[in-house]
Amino acid sequence: MTAMLNVKDLRAYYGQVQALHGLSFALNEGSLTTLLGANGAGKTTTLRAICNMVRSTGAIEFEGKSLSGRSTENVVRLGIAHVPQGRGTFTTMTVEENLQLGAITRSDSKNIVSDIERMYAHFPVLKERHTQQAGTLSGGEQQMLAVARALMLRPRLMLLDEPSFGLAPLIVRDLFKILGKINREDKVTILVVEQNAQLALELADQAYVIETGKIVMSGNAKEIASNEDVRKSYLGY
Amino acid sequence: MELFTNQVLAGVATGAIYACMALAVVMIYQAIDHLNFAQGEMAMFSTFISWQLMQWGIPYWWAFLATLAISFAGGILIERLLFKPLAKAPVLTNVAGFIALFAIVNSVAGLIWDFTIKQYPTPFGSSPFLGSQLISTHQAGMIGVTLLMLVGLYLFFQFTRIGLAMRAAAALPESARLVGVNTSWMIALGWGMASAIGAVAGILIAPVVFLEPNMMGGVLVYGFAAAVLGGLSSPLGAVIGGFLVGVFENLAGTYIPGVGNELKLPIALALIITVLVFKPAGLFGRTIVKRV
Numbered sequence: 001m002t003a004m005l006n007v008k009d010l011r012a013y014y015g016q017v018q019a020l021h022g023l024s025f026a027l028n029e030g031s032l033t034t035l036l037g038a039n040g041a042g043k044t045t046t047l048r049a050i051c052n053m054v055r056s057t058g059a060i061e062f063e064g065k066s067l068s069g070r071s072t073e074n075v076v077r078l079g080i081a082h083v084p085q086g087r088g089t090f091t092t093m094t095v096e097e098n099l100q101l102g103a104i105t106r107s108d109s110k111n112i113v114s115d116i117e118r119m120y121a122h123f124p125v126l127k128e129r130h131t132q133q134a135g136t137l138s139g140g141e142q143q144m145l146a147v148a149r150a151l152m153l154r155p156r157l158m159l160l161d162e163p164s165f166g167l168a169p170l171i172v173r174d175l176f177k178i179l180g181k182i183n184r185e186d187k188v189t190i191l192v193v194e195q196n197a198q199l200a201l202e203l204a205d206q207a208y209v210i211e212t213g214k215i216v217m218s219g220n221a222k223e224i225a226s227n228e229d230v231r232k233s234y235l236g237y
Numbered sequence: 238m239e240l241f242t243n244q245v246l247a248g249v250a251t252g253a254i255y256a257c258m259a260l261a262v263v264m265i266y267q268a269i270d271h272l273n274f275a276q277g278e279m280a281m282f283s284t285f286i287s288w289q290l291m292q293w294g295i296p297y298w299w300a301f302l303a304t305l306a307i308s309f310a311g312g313i314l315i316e317r318l319l320f321k322p323l324a325k326a327p328v329l330t331n332v333a334g335f336i337a338l339f340a341i342v343n344s345v346a347g348l349i350w351d352f353t354i355k356q357y358p359t360p361f362g363s364s365p366f367l368g369s370q371l372i373s374t375h376q377a378g379m380i381g382v383t384l385l386m387l388v389g390l391y392l393f394f395q396f397t398r399i400g401l402a403m404r405a406a407a408a409l410p411e412s413a414r415l416v417g418v419n420t421s422w423m424i425a426l427g428w429g430m431a432s433a434i435g436a437v438a439g440i441l442i443a444p445v446v447f448l449e450p451n452m453m454g455g456v457l458v459y460g461f462a463a464a465v466l467g468g469l470s471s472p473l474g475a476v477i478g479g480f481l482v483g484v485f486e487n488l489a490g491t492y493i494p495g496v497g498n499e500l501k502l503p504i505a506l507a508l509i510i511t512v513l514v515f516k517p518a519g520l521f522g523r524t525i526v527k528r529v
Binding site: 051053071072073076077081082084088089090091092093097100101102104105149153 | 401415419
């Protein structure tokens, strides 16, 4: 397998404060990888650095193309969809408009219509509410909308920032099931940042553990799940 | 009763101009969260351009269209050269930028076309509208053009992809970038459209106030008032605000003793402050529905 995303010696800064201290990792095409870590470890920053939303140095390559110096929207146009923390829902627009925005860079209007239908098949509740203002959806529904919006890009790589945040456990299970399905059926490579380590490790095939801006552990998700340190620190048993 | 109808209609007619200016103000406010103090001067300059084109023998409507195109391009140019570099600057720096733009445009217009008052033609004529003595055909034309523009903008923002992208960029710039919208160009586009809308306002009011570099001073204040009254987040609100301010101003001038022409403006502003005390987002400003 070839690495689809290659991150080398990534350092990121918020003003004077350095948040990432030389992070390196790689994602294989078609993989579902999770990035675990405590609050403030640098998980969100890593995703933001990939999309050039934070000042960073180091090399990030996506399918052989360097991402440095590209604006956020140009990174997205390469086929990288980013579901940000807080979901980034356009709350004043309708559900359907949110989905159309996800496809705003595409020009194949026929396929966009059928993709919207596909999203409604994945997430029936969105179809029920397609004319509703997105801000009136529940947290779980908004998270589904955010995932659907990201998929409307027909991304090659999807970055998810704590999709489980603030959701009821049952809804999280549903959502993760759908993510697994998207990964297998639509061949979308997924990198998911999570605090809910147990669920994330069940879902993922690869895992990285990050602590204070550095990768401290990496490997197969099952191995990581059975690692004693990880169990104590992140799984809590 | 006839006096009342008369005053209301005259108010609606001037309100149409305030509505145009308010629309232009709202367009830029949506894009960059600042009030463009130079909006009126830009509109005045556009009007002079159309006047100049007509002086060169170009027919009215061709001059009108050419002016819209030139104003659109000019608005984009101003944003790229002056306000894009200021995007991350503090508010006061931006305000200084607007005032500088105001002064520059005003003096350059005076330099090129001097400060004497000029006649400006109307394509609608100034005979009574449909035989009634209440409003003239020019006033009816102003109302018609404003409403057409509002409908056009509504269709653009609701039903085109660029309109959708512009709304997204205005609502949540970061999320918009994450779906691939080039927010920086959306802002420039907003400036171009605002500048063209302002040009329409200038061209429509010029036959009434005559053409000269200071023609838009009062109009812009009313335009701001209308935009704030209607709600800075709502183009429809801006237009309704424009009509309301126009009508209220006229009625106050006619019926409240001692107000007359001189005190119209303070009365109109007092009304606006009253509304804002009770509805801070303006009459039609969106109160965002949000579940937390």
